Amino acid sequence: MNQEQEIDGRIVFKYDTDWKNLLESERFKKELCDDILEPYILSQRWYGGKASALKYIEIIDSFPIEDASDTFYGIVLEVNFREAFVHNYFLPIAFVTDKKIVDDKFIAHLKLNGTSGFLVDALLLESFRKQIFEKILEGEKYRYKEIAYRRGRSNQSKGYKSSRLMGVEQSNTSIIYNDKYMLKIFRRVYVDENPDYEISKYLTAKAIFNNTPKYLGSITLKFSDKNVITLGLMQELVPNEGDAWEYFVHNLKLIFEELSRQQPKLETLRATKYLEQISITDVPASILAWCPIEFFEDVSQLALRTAQMHIALGQERINTAFTPQAFSNDYSVWLKNRLIYQFENRINLVENNLHKLEGLQLELANELLSKKKIIRKQLLDFDETMLKSERLRIHGDYHLGQVLVQDRDFYIIDFEGEPESTIRDRKVKQPPIKDIAGMFRSFNYAIYATVFNNYESYDFELEELFEVADVLYSHIIGVFLKTYINEVQTANLNIGYIKEIEFLLQYCLLEKAVYELGYELNARPRWAIIPLKGISNILNQQHYE
Template identity: 35%
Template sequence: MATLSPITANLTWADAAPDTNFWSTLAQGLLPPYVNTCRWFAGKARQQTGFAVRTVHTISLPDGDVAYLLILEAAYADGVPENYLLPISFITDHAANSLPFRLADIPDKGRIGEATLGEQPGVLIDAIYDERFRRTLFTAIYQNQTVPQPNGQLTFHRGKGLDEGDDALPSQVLPVDSSNSAMTFGDKYFMKLYRKLFRETNPEVDMVAFLTDESNFANIPAFGGSIVWKRDDTPDVTLGMVQRMVPNDKDSWAQTGDYLNDFLYAVPQRLFAIREDVFDRVELLGKRTGEMHCALYKPNADAAFAPESFTTEYREFLIKRFEDLLDRRYALLIDNYTKLDIQAQRLAWVFMEAKEMIDTFIADFRTRPFDSLRIRIHGDYHLGQVLAVSQGMNNDFVIIDFEGEPESSITERKIKHSPLKDVAGMIRSYHYAVSAKLFNSAETEGLDPDHLQRVSDRWFYLIRDTFLNAYMDTFGTPHPLFKDSSEVNFLLLIYLLEKAVYELGYEISYRPSWVKIPLKGIIDVIRDIEKIRLSDGNTIPDVPMLQTGLLQTRSV
């Protein structure tokens, strides 16, 4: 805890809520240095112009004491202010020995600073470290409480994931630092408090609640409840969520890496070996992914989840986002071309030469009729978002983290897409898994890069097709989400291209040696675009075909 001067006020802690002068003093004194040490505060690198406590919610604790939920505004020299959730308790020296926890056990990152309030000295702490506060939140969710506040009300909603008789479980704060705060209850439930707040409900809470309460999809951590700040004339704000805890071995990225080890060790021996259980796992993940999307397809759901068609507005949104992304990636690629290895340079050249073909493909997307539908989806789907579980679920998968694309706004994360966008994310994740393993391992060092590319392609295409076939088999034919295989193929290419082009920017900026991975993904999509052009019979003479000859390094 930083050595700052304690604050002093004549009021008691229980009377502090309406005293704006007290909160202003706190926001100008103790809070700025404290908040800037917190992992969840995202504004450390920005030029700050001050903090202000905009709203104070009162939480009555079981022993008659109170805690407060502060809505803290951080203002900056440039850009809009941000709002953060800060729960706060005051532990007096007098009361410290009678608490159900030890003050000495509160880590420095939970200590805001010293204060003397109403002649009572003590310490202000982040209330997540106050066992009374944790118990109060959980009980309020368990009992479906609504707590009126001067500015709206706090609504505690209980979901189907909470079992009867679990209203008094012991709790603890998880010691991990992240953008939110995590607490566990009885090693059975997981509570997340969202620190950075948005003027809308959190998409993760919406999705998990819908899948738990409105469907029978069991392969997520079940929704236990939520904490929402409701006001009459403004959108609801999500403050927290409870889910069932899931004992897991590892995420599917790590598990896929384990499976790839056997494959990797065989490559230098010019052997191609994939264990049969790898295909079983990939098929199962394809099936679970399809079941998730089936659960999200509810024709009679409310507007937030009802299926929608491919409207002109949606197409223009997607096209504008993709074209802006594409322009930035072309510029980035040109600026960094000489820094790439030979293999990446060849791929980059083919990509740049295919610009007109990509433009034509996007123009086709703008006008091509689609009868397939769009729904709410996971939105950031990859192997790292899937847990491999073996306790009680017989070697199954659990899908986690429904917050959506981290760099998108909350509104954009709630836009409905074809579920093939999630499929594209998983396909790209498998491509990364095999490429990263083969091109960055000591076992393959010194092997011909073109040979490695061919071997990784063979593994990837087998795994991709296994996943995709199992996924589509889950829906049956026909299904309203997908009109036919022609539309499935076209839409999948749209999302695969967008995903790979997005990945390209990250790799150029942070891992130049990995640039070949998204570039190869882009070239694969362009090859399939060319097949569509030929099968449609609408080749345009002025648009050149794919220059695959540029990929050749030697005569064959």
Template identity: 30%
Template sequence: MVPTDHTLTSPTNWAGIASNTEFWSQLAQTLLPGYVNTCRWFAGKARQQTGFAAKTVHTIPLPDGDVAYLLILEATYADGIPELYQLPLSFIADSIANSLPFQLADVPDKGRIGEVALDHHAGVLIDAIYDERFRRALFTNIYTDQVLPQPDGQLTFHKGKGLEEGDNMLSSRVLPVDSSNSAMVFGEKYFMKLYRKLFQETNPEVDMVAFLTDKSSFDHIPAFGGSIVWQHPDAAPSDGADITLGMVQRMVPNDKDSWMQTGDYLNDFLYAVPQRLFAIREDVFEKVELLGKRTGEMHCALYKPNADADFAPEPITDEYRAFMIKRLEDLLERRYALLIDNYTKLDPQAQRLAWVFMEAKEMIETFIDDFRKRPLGSLRIRIHGDYHLGQVLATRNDFVIIDFEGEPESSITERKIKHSPLKDVAGMIRSYHYAVSAKLFNSSETDDLDPEHLQRVSDRWFYLIRDTFMNAYQDVFGTPHPLFKNNNELNFLLLIYLLEKAVYELGYEISYRPSWVKIPLRGIIDVIREIEKILLSEGEIEADIPLLQTGLLQAKNL
């Protein structure tokens, strides 16, 4: 390769380039803006960018004596806070390209950053995940619990219990999927995830998987194999002393996730509905019971009274209630406004549901006020945080729970907030509701059926599955259990989280899938029915608070 006018040049060789601030500044201003904006993992494409800067450069020695670098890249914007991204870099000089343990021709275009000439040696700068030497260096460092001192702190490689002895020299490959992180496979046995967008805290997924692997006997997750953490020894904990760069887990052989499996089971049900038959195979109930049991076992494993502060159970405090109430009230306010603005775009059935929801505003406010004042003795723990059927892999005879990163739109701090485990339960219940509703309301087999009849049929399926899941879940704990003071509190808290989840879903459907708005609205109406029962039984509904206007659900009354 002959250097051209477009080639980035420096008199410093690759091995010594880490301290050459001029090179990194030029790289961030010339090659990287165009390259990064083509990457799936870069989240700032839609924002007005004001530039990129190389904040930190970490050195990774490679097995053959060469080096790679972990560049911590800062993206700045016209509005909002900057973001940090991890970009591993290898320089493949023309003179060594034929002696590498991989073929440069096999590096895809999305891995090629640009042409560089260093110390008169021309070559190409690539994303180092496509360099077999770099992948081996990362895995070996984890396997041997290495600590690599850097000018800015240190890189700590931690080996977890999930790595087996003798697995230190495995072949590797990059998974050919575009996502918000990068994935590599080692020996078809281990899965390494490099986090691209970085946060000034340890990643909640690493915390959770390491805790469940090292501190419990719960083995229905991909076992924790290790992590890569950038530590700042001199930084205060409040400044985010540790930043997680990557994690290794055991690979899990599976056919599909539970959303797909549930869809398969629903096919039999779907084909029977036009024949006015109601049929659920017995093995469907068995799978739902098993998932309820595994969910309960996961929460039991996370309940460790003697754990350190990050995982120790906590009471439902006034501060926590205030956090949840503000979140719920903000969601409700925005959803009411969205419904009003988009009411005429909804189909008649969704319009009726929306009307009942909005008419129940005072009842919901009374329920929220009850949550603010009601004595609660149940406890909070760290939870999965984004629990639904798509986060559960179906193996041959069991389930494996994955992806403990938490809600994608929440901050890292918010993802680590302790909740009642019923928040996870609510997520799974809502997922089952989506599964049956999406199948029945969006299939050609049911196009000619009356929507009201279809709603009744889907409700019956959902209620049976929901109760099956809940019974199996509660059986794991027994009664009483510190996480749930009693069944009354359990039912009350579950309604809080179900309402929050369904109201959150409503915003997405109004904005992106108006034909699906009836799904979260139906979930909200179900919750309001239960709220009404509680308030009536406890004498909380006053004369000036209207009851649920279920009569409006009949087409003739609107």
């Protein structure tokens, strides 16, 4: 008998082999995929397939990670779904005999040649974390068949001192080393270089953009002659006070509290003209009375760092992965096919969720449905022959949560790209204005989140707070645009003339709001009002969302 029941009701899997040879056992690999891993990965934060029906799991590659004293294994899993698509995941594994080391965070009970122990995620073990850190420091000297460890030129580390897992994780697992370095282990992996690795390395070694963590090393798996999987990315640890979402939401809460104390006449507050650029000195005194000028200075500083990021990404003339490109028919076809598919999906979601909406939400949802032909036409109205600017490698998933704050300065992180997109789509060169649209939508969310979470404590009706939100948002956008456009045009980055910038910004804002609508209807229908109102105002062009 190969299994036995434990007192706690869990199964113990028994094999007549030792740990070093376990992955040569076909029975182990079959039981690992069929019986062990499915319940385990379903409970992991990094597993991205929770909304889909898992069909089966396969091991598509495995390899030892070892030194003189310890042997671990890396396995690459292919998770197949009933909806006929797959995800690949990386899981390093270890065998320990002392349960205290990992508490209840084990994958399975094993008995190997009569020795009881536990199969665990190797990242929980300091011995594993130390080993991979040291191999990165060894760099090209250490290679095991298809696994390569590389040390970046900026890596000045003298050796291992300590390691710990970073707190709450989402799609990846990050390790802090020596309180100076961070190694991000990618959980969902792709048979291609990860954009985060590619762009981090480029911005550190070639373009020199200082407001992002420096590239310090990597772990890659040569999956085939032409394909490489990025397993790990090491970067400097940027000291910070949290992300820009927390920072701006905190300040917005104080701003709305001050507004509530002062009770200004709302009819005296005016939004800017649509997409108007304004200097900080042009922000009216009627707004600065309750919104401090330091808030707009921060917005301007973030715009400056964003511009510098795009300037760095747009200066390459040799490496074809980063050289700017003109707009083309191929790009337009790719863009329109992608967006129309996404738009039809969102329309279906709205139709299926109308019963969950009420009041202004329902009114805006019905407006969206009544104008779906107009929106579809606007998405299809993308004529590359009219565009003279260039496309670049961009951040691709740019919002306040992707920015760290340190002493009122901003550091941009996480260049993996849009989670819903394929790895190839994430590498398509896009107008840098798409990143700007993502940040503007994020500011819009920050304002509305502040209103939604606190409106009962403000002495205004909800509709009045929406009016203030429109006014404040338009001035944020005006200040950001002024700083950003001045900086990139001074550096001769070709983002087009003002009419082209406005067209692309409006187009990308609509694209982003449509994208957001899917998340909100699925996760928190009450918040669907934010992208719905955004779409409405973009279409009507009366003022900002």
